[in-house]
Amino acid sequence: xxxxxxxxxxxxxxxxxxxxxxxxxxxxxxxxxxxxxxxxxxxxxxxxxxxxxxxxxxxxxxxxxxxxxxxxxxxxxxxxxxxxxxxxxxxxxxxxxxxxxxxxxxxxxxxxxxxxxxxxxxxxxxxxxxxxxxxxxxxxxxxxxxxxxxxxxxxxxxxxxxxxxxxxxxxxxxxxxxxxxxxxxxxxxxxxxxxxxxxxxxxxxxxxxxxxxxxxxxxxxxxxxxxxxxxxxxxxxxxxxxxxxxxxxxxxxxxxxxxxxxxxxxxxxxxxxxxxxxxxxxxxxxxxxxxxxxxxxxxxxxxxxxxxxxxxxxxxxxxxxxxxxxxxxxxxxxxxxxxxxxxxxxx
Numbered sequence: 001x002x003x004x005x006x007x008x009x010x011x012x013x014x015x016x017x018x019x020x021x022x023x024x025x026x027x028x029x030x031x032x033x034x035x036x037x038x039x040x041x042x043x044x045x046x047x048x049x050x051x052x053x054x055x056x057x058x059x060x061x062x063x064x065x066x067x068x069x070x071x072x073x074x075x076x077x078x079x080x081x082x083x084x085x086x087x088x089x090x091x092x093x094x095x096x097x098x099x100x101x102x103x104x105x106x107x108x109x110x111x112x113x114x115x116x117x118x119x120x121x122x123x124x125x126x127x128x129x130x131x132x133x134x135x136x137x138x139x140x141x142x143x144x145x146x147x148x149x150x151x152x153x154x155x156x157x158x159x160x161x162x163x164x165x166x167x168x169x170x171x172x173x174x175x176x177x178x179x180x181x182x183x184x185x186x187x188x189x190x191x192x193x194x195x196x197x198x199x200x201x202x203x204x205x206x207x208x209x210x211x212x213x214x215x216x217x218x219x220x221x222x223x224x225x226x227x228x229x230x231x232x233x234x235x236x237x238x239x240x241x242x243x244x245x246x247x248x249x250x251x252x253x254x255x256x257x258x259x260x261x262x263x264x265x266x267x268x269x270x271x272x273x274x275x276x277x278x279x280x281x282x283x284x285x286x287x288x289x290x291x292x293x294x295x296x297x298x299x300x301x302x303x304x305x306x307x308x309x310x311x312x313x314x315x316x317x318x319x320x321x322x323x324x325x326x327x328x329x330x331x332x333x334x335x336x337x338x339x340x341x342x343x344x345x346x347x
Contacts, residue, residue, distance in 0.1 A: 013280050013311065013328070014221040016212070016296035020205040023299040028200035029210055030341070033136035033177075035194050036202040040086075040131040041104030042181055045111065046094040049119030054095060057114060057248055058088065059229060061241040067092060070156040070168040070179075072239040074229055075099075075107055080252025082227045083107065084219060085239065087179065089156035089168050096156075096166065096181065098131055100219045114248075130187035132180040135210045138198065139177035140169070145197035150178055162186070171238060173338065175214040176207065212296045212312060215268060215337025222266055222293045222312060229253055231262045231314065233337065264290060264314050267321065268335040270343055271295070271309040275328030282313050283326040290315035292328045300342065308343055 028034045045054065055062045060073035067090055074085040084103035089096045099107050104125070111122050134143060143150050150169050151157045159165035159180075166181040182190055195201050208218075217223050217232035230253070234240050242257055256262055269292065280292035295311035313327060313334075321336045 011220075011224075012278055013275075013292045014208070014218060014294040015277075016205055016208055016294075018297040018307070021209045021297065021299060025200060025202055025206055026209070026299045028202070029136050029206060029213075031137065032200060033134055033138040033142045033194075033198065034200045034202040034206045034210075035132060035134050035191055036204060036206045037187065037191075038098075038131040038133050038179075038207055039101045039204060040098050041101045041107075042126060042129045042131065043097045043099065043104065043107055043111065044094060044123035044126065045097070045115070045120050046123065047120035048093055049115075050093060050095045051090065053111075053115040053120050054088065054097070055244065056246065057110070059234065059240045059247065059249070059253065060088070060238075061244040062088065062090070062095075064241075064244070065090070065154070068151070068155050068157060070151075070154055070170065072170075072174065072234075072237060074234055074239055075110060076229070076247075076249030076253070078248055080228055080249035081225060082223050082229060082232075083110065085217065085223065085234065087168070087170070089166060091156060091158065091166070098179070098181070103219055128184050130182055130184045132182070132187060132190060133176040133207055134178040134180075134194065134199065135176045135202075135206060142194055142197045142199050143167070143178055146193040148180075148194075165190070173214060173237060175211045175216040208294075209296060209298070212294050212310065213298075213339050213341075215266065215312065215339070217266065218294065222314065228256065228262055230256055231264055232266045261317065263317060265317050266293070266337065267313055267315050267319065268337045268339050269295075269311040269313050269325075269327055269332040270335055271311060271327070272331040272333075274309055275311060275330050275332075280328035282315050282319070284316070284319050284323065286326075289319050289325060295328065298343075310339060310343070312337070 058073040086099035154171040156168035282290040
């Protein structure tokens with residue numbers, strides 16, 4: 001049995017050009033640590049029924065990991081289509097759900113409509129909260145040197161020197177290592193502490209580069225209003241539980257897992273040259289096979305200007321790793337995600 005996600009839209013891919021990720025920034029991502037502010041919104045739910053309420057709304061198991069858990073999950077429509085993905089932190093009777101900023105109003109609307117006030121209370125929007133993320137193999141040592149005490153992977157806690165700060169450590173294979181939620185007024189001071197401890201102060205491009213290399217979906221690029229979680233590998237990324245109880249959209253997700261498959265999947269691309277701007281179809285044997293969703297120029301080696309274009313694409317499931325396609329006007333080799341460094345030639 002198969003499940004169709006409907007017609008594939010063809011928006012322009014998300015794009016990181018050669019000026020976005022410098023060799024020094026890329027080196028910090030691969031061997032050191034980068035701190036950057038995420039374009040994200042924090043939605044807070046509190047009360048004795050907060051965990052139970054989200055257990056019935058999100059794709060992952062919110063109850064089983066227990067207090068102090070930090071996990072990835074998605075909010076779906078009743079038909080199993082993605083509204084938003086995000087990171088959930090449990091601290092006692094309070095749960096935070098960090099989602100892409102553009103998804104915040106829609107997620108809040110669903111929570112307001114679905115969760116009775118007597119069960120849990122949805123806090124007022126908090127535009128004064130900043131979400132800082134640390135990426136790179138030295139993220140935990142740098143945070144420790146800056147005076148933070150990062151929890152174990154998959155857990156969240158309050159910062160020991162300021163109860164208003166929340167620090168979480170993502171489980172593998174997340175596109176970042178640590179997340180700190182704090183008032184905007186404290187963000188610069190926190191960033192400076194971690195930079196003094198050896199971090200590279202990056203911007204949004206740093207987080208997007210890490211996201212693309214990790215094969216993580218982005219709302220508005222890989223994820224649209226016709227996306228099913230398995231299409232963008234949410235189950236492989238640890239965002240879906242197949243053993244928990246009922247939740248909104250579960251029927252579609254479970255049916256595909258146990259009795260069918262999706263018709264398209266998120267794959268990586270190694271381009272032979274620069275992909276063309278604009279809408280970017282993927283052709284295989286001169287037939288429509290999908291669309292490019294994100295592209296990025298990745299510096300390689302120590303030679304100035306050295307590097308290559310990579311990308312992600314939603315393609316038909318029969319377009320497998322190793323095949324060569326025509327994507328955004330260039331030949332490209334399809335690869336599995338996450339990307340493996342160093343890159344190999346596309347053809």
